[in-house]
Amino acid sequence: MANIKLNIPALEIHDLTVAFDRKPVLWNIDLTLPQGKLVGIIGPNGAGKSTLIKSVMGLLPLSSGYVKLFDQDLATVRNKVSYVPQRNSVDWDFPVSVLDVVLMGRYAGLGLFKKIRPADKEMAMDCLRKVGMENFANRQISQLSGGQQQRTFLARSLAQQADVYFMDEPFAGVDAATEKTIIQLLQSMTQQGKTIIVVHHDLHAVTSYFDWLVMLNTRLVAHGATSEIFTRENLQHTYGGKLTLLSDVGELFKREELPNREM
């Protein structure tokens, strides 16, 4: 794996359309994100924020378009990419400890048939320390609070030692103190050149958290430096309900089972 040049974009999305049951939830997204930024993806419920990062991670089939990370296909740069799923996407009553979960971040790098090494454990403990969870390493995961679950997921992601991180609502159900710890950690990571892309569910603190924004409502409304694009007009376009026609058309596709692209 050659070193990544700084001037190439961390993420490039070209003409991406994603549909569920034929109903498009993302239409024609064209997007380029530079390296080293803390990027917020914002938009109303159902805007396709989670869908966007899931399709970048190859978890959903694309109806059209392609995704490049550091100018390459996901498959070739997978070890540079980390994904933090929504906290409630897993069953927390699973019989493993916090440390076990964090170690899962090391599995892909280790490869099949390989055992966890002491070095992996130390690495995992270090990641737990960064999120302030070192005292919970041996705790069964069903005994964690929402904020602790989120920090466990974050530690697992850190253990992957990636260059770009995609995080799905890392602040959902998290107390104010945890949110502050997390955002400070993310900011210090971007200072080391990491790119962090965060799905964010509300508008509070957007300007102080993110230096780059993606404003999304089924289609891309705007993307760029927060100071430039976080405007009243763009917010109105994103949240103002002007796009109901678009979702009506989407419903039509689903109801009539129309093809998403010309055959």
Place this chain on the structure above:
Amino acid sequence: MENVIDFFSFSDPNVRYVTLGIIFIMACAAMVGTFTFLTKKSLLGDAIAHAVLPGICVGFMLAGTKNPFVLIPAAFAFGWLSLLCIDFITNKSRIKEDTAIGLVLSLFFAIGIFLLTIIQKNGNANQSGLDHFLFGKAAALVMGDIIAFSIVALLLMLLTLLFFKEFTLISFDKNFAISSGVPVRALEILQTGMIVLTVVIGIQAVGVVLMAAVLITPAAVARYWTDNIKTMLAIALLTGVFSGIAGAYLSYSAPNMPTGPWIVIFISTLALLSFFLSPKKGIINKILKQKRYKRQIQDENVLKTLYQLGEKTNQFFLSQQEASISDKRFFAKNILSNSLHRLMRNGFVTKQKNAWQLTDAGKLRGQRLVKIHRLWELYLTTYANIAPDHVHEDADTIEHFLTPELEAALEQQLNFPEKDPHQTIIPYQ
């Protein structure tokens, strides 16, 4: 008794075959079933078990005998075919997976019974015992079966060990596994193959109908006793193997009994016991815990009442009759007397001539309860915006269960106030 010695001395080669075969089957089922259980795919095992019956019949028709090296591949093929059908229906129609499983399971089973009847009608002498696949008969296992089973069991054990960390990851968080580059699709196919293999070797001893229980129940039992996935696998293995041996013995001592039902009754009994007795999740422990809480509340209410009686006169160590305690706050007579005697045994009150008085420790504990009660009322009216006449009941519960840490935090946040919302003094040390 003679039976027991005959069986467990393993001097009869038949008994050796049967026991070995059962051990292999139950070990495979427990290992594979642990991950099926954790992935919440329990129904799938049932579908596969029913779907392999036509495979067994076709295998027999091809070979003309019950040769396991023909039956197993044929059964495997049909098990796999059923899964493809389920996938196809789920992906290409509006039918949900559970319905698809139900549809495919019954159709394949019907075809199986149909073929079985044809075989039985056509009078091949080798067919005797083919119907054992329905309910299972361990006694029918022969040397060839045991060799085939041991190969399968070793293979499955090896695969489980090799892919243990990946199987764990996929069961816990499949999306993360995919995103991090673990070959999830291939591993899932492998896992499904392992389920099918287990079912195929299992049904001869356990039967098509009961195979699902053998897969899932050991894992369910194990989950009650541990929060560690490795320990869980070990307990599931032990549970399965133990129930298997027990079932084989019972079926040996009563020759007309099928083995499957005995094994299932055994594991299910273990599951029922775990449901009641497990130290963390068991029902009995939960009931006992509630009972302890109830007692604690009663005892503390009595202490609190004694303290409040003392508050009136500012003399906390006066003797009180049971009647005057009940006047201050109603207690059923026997409950009050039980509580007082428990408190006496624990050193919180003493008894003198039918009257009760607080000890130093008793006064301290009563005072803490009163303090927390009043602080909590103040907290609710100040921070939660609840009217002063609505806070009493809430505080009545909280006072018993607030931890010392939360108590300190409460004092800090309210900054040690002097009076509660009803203008009553809050007692500190």
